[in-house]
Amino acid sequence: MSDRxxxxxxxxxASGRRRGIAAVAVIAAALAVGGTLPSSAAQPHGPRDAxxxxxxxxxxxxxxxxxxxxxxxxxxxxxxxxxGVADLRTRAKVPVDxxxxxxxxxxxxxxxVILQLVGEGKVDLDSPVETYLPHLLRGQGxxxxxxxxxxxxxxxxxxxxxxxxxLEAVLGKDRHxxxxxxxxxDLALARKAQFEPGTGLAYSNTNYVVAGLLIEKVTxxxxxxxxxxxxxxxxxxxxxxxxxxxxxxxxEAHPHGYHATGPGAPLEDITEIDPSWAWAAGQLISTPSDxxxxxxxxxxxxxxxxxxxxxxxxxxxxxxxxxxxxxxxxGLGLISVPLSCGGxxxxxxxxxxxxxxxPGVTDDGRxxxxxxxxxxxxxxxxxxxxxxxxxxxxxx
Numbered sequence: 001m002s003d004r005x006x007x008x009x010x011x012x013x014a015s016g017r018r019r020g021i022a023a024v025a026v027i028a029a030a031l032a033v034g035g036t037l038p039s040s041a042a043q044p045h046g047p048r049d050a051x052x053x054x055x056x057x058x059x060x061x062x063x064x065x066x067x068x069x070x071x072x073x074x075x076x077x078x079x080x081x082x083x084g085v086a087d088l089r090t091r092a093k094v095p096v097d098x099x100x101x102x103x104x105x106x107x108x109x110x111x112x113v114i115l116q117l118v119g120e121g122k123v124d125l126d127s128p129v130e131t132y133l134p135h136l137l138r139g140q141g142x143x144x145x146x147x148x149x150x151x152x153x154x155x156x157x158x159x160x161x162x163x164x165x166x167l168e169a170v171l172g173k174d175r176h177x178x179x180x181x182x183x184x185x186d187l188a189l190a191r192k193a194q195f196e197p198g199t200g201l202a203y204s205n206t207n208y209v210v211a212g213l214l215i216e217k218v219t220x221x222x223x224x225x226x227x228x229x230x231x232x233x234x235x236x237x238x239x240x241x242x243x244x245x246x247x248x249x250x251x252e253a254h255p256h257g258y259h260a261t262g263p264g265a266p267l268e269d270i271t272e273i274d275p276s277w278a279w280a281a282g283q284l285i286s287t288p289s290d291x292x293x294x295x296x297x298x299x300x301x302x303x304x305x306x307x308x309x310x311x312x313x314x315x316x317x318x319x320x321x322x323x324x325x326x327x328x329x330x331g332l333g334l335i336s337v338p339l340s341c342g343g344x345x346x347x348x349x350x351x352x353x354x355x356x357x358x359p360g361v362t363d364d365g366r367x368x369x370x371x372x373x374x375x376x377x378x379x380x381x382x383x384x385x386x387x388x389x390x391x392x393x394x395x396x
Contacts, residue, residue: 047073047396051081054389058370059084062385063378065267066094066255070288071393072296072367078289084373086255088267095253097287099239100371101275102357103350105291106284107208109227111153111333112298113215115308116230118149122218125150125311125332132214136185141193149214151197152207153332154316160191161204163277170277171259171270171353176248179276184209201319201330205281212280223280235297240286248272250285257354258374263382267374270354282352288359288369295361298334299346313346341395349387351375356383358390368393 051069058067066084082094117123129137129152130144137144142159151157162184166174188206195202212223219226224242232240239252249272258267275283286294297303304312315329315336327338336344337360345360352375359369370390377383 047393048079050396051079051389051393054385054392055081055083058372058382058385058389061379062372062382064372064374064382064386065258066373067386068094068096068098068100068255068288068371069389069393070097070292070367070369072292072365074365076365078292080289084255086373088256088258088269094255097239097289099250099252099254099285099287100357100373101250101257101350101352101355102240102284102286102291103278103282103352103355104205105286105294105348105350105357105359106278106280106282108295108298108333108348109231109284110208110211110215110223110280111312112303113226113230114149114153114211115304115312115332117215117218118311119305119308123149123214125153129210129214132217133210136213137189137210139189139193140191141196142189147197149211150332152211152214154201154330155203155207156199156201156316157197157204157207157210158193158195158200158202159204159206159210160188160194161202161206162188162209163205165191166277170273174277175270176272176274177277178245178274179279181209181213181279184277184279185213201316201322203322205278208281209279215280227284231294231303235293235302237286237290237294240284240290240294242284243275245276246274248274255373259353260374260376260378262376263378263380267378273353275352278352282350286357288357288371291357291359291369292361292367295347295359296365296367299361299363339395340391345390345394356386358387360390360394362394366394 055067058064065088066086069081072078080096082096086092086094118125126148128145129147147157165187215223215226227242256269256271259270260267301309312332312334315331318324318328318330325337329336335348336346339345345362347360350357354375356375357371361367368390370386372386
């Protein structure tokens with residue numbers, strides 16, 4: 001969800017980036033740092049052993065305090081993995097399938113609600129934002145009469161990214177500050193447009209703040225309620241929620257999240273933070289298995305009508321100069337990335353202070369989510385390792 005995610009897709013192909021570690025060394029290293037392993041750790045089982053070893057590398061090489069994973073194979077068998085410690089101070093065990101801040105995965109939930117409204121005839125993807133939010137978008141090169149709903153969901157609006165101007169404060173003096181959505185939007189509207197709508201592509205959290213405001217205007221109800229009723233409750237996500245006003249903690253069992261000023265800098269516990277600065281673009285809390293369930297239900301047609309799911313999966317190429325993995329394409333709140341073993345994975349991913357999550361699902365029923373508990377990563381290769389493990393898991 002943070003600025004760092006703008007130049008780096010959160011679901012990556014791992015081709016040519018894997019490294020092997022002997023199982024004995026991995027288990028010994030894990031025990032040395034207080035990591036946890038599934039009960040079958042002493043009996044390697046092919047793909048499962050590869051996931052286990054990848055998890056331990058995230059802790060021993062990537063230096064993440066904790067790593068969590070949830071996987072579903074083609075036969076629908078679900079497994080969970082953990083490594084590291086939940087709390088650097090107490091050395092507590094990592095809760096299996098613990099809650100984490102899901103960051104920009106929230107965008108896919110927001111886009112899903114918009115597309116449901118499209119299916120209900122209440123929103124038109126190619127109508128101007130002005131139709132639903134008159135006079136809201138005005139600024140230097142910014143005009144809501146020229147920006148469509150589709151532009152918002154596909155990051156082709158040209159709207160400036162408000163987090164570029166506030167993230168440092170959020171991590172410091174404003175960590176416990178509550179932000180109204182309009183305050184976030186005003187930060188963006190004080191800057192120039194990045195390009196004319198529809199003529200470029202740039203990841204901007206502002207797009208989804210506007211999408212959240214649009215949902216509230218069209219439905220006459222709060223965004224959190226709409227996401228909860230239309231998505232979370234509908235498919236039974238029992239450990240996913242949209243934090244309420246003033247809710248700065250994480251409600252259920254969770255690993256702590258950590259922040260550092262850069263690779264090698266000391267890690268600071270940043271678990272407690274007011275998430276309102278992210279709102280419709282990144283406020284949700286979830287678990288790895290709930291994220292698997294969500295993206296699988298979405299791709300499986302359980303949340304959208306066929307026409308709207310087709311729109312969501314209709315993608316555009318991401319320009320090479322934005323630093324994304326070759327072949328990455330943006331849909332409407334959904335990202336596709338080629339797998340090293342062939343085919344595509346669909347997901348989004350999220351960066352938010354303290355947590356990084358990488359979910360991916362395939363059309364044949366495979367699903368995996370990897371979560372780590374430091375953002376930015378303790379090492380320069382940290383997120384690359386985490387995202388490579390996602391590919392390894394889905395191709396296992």
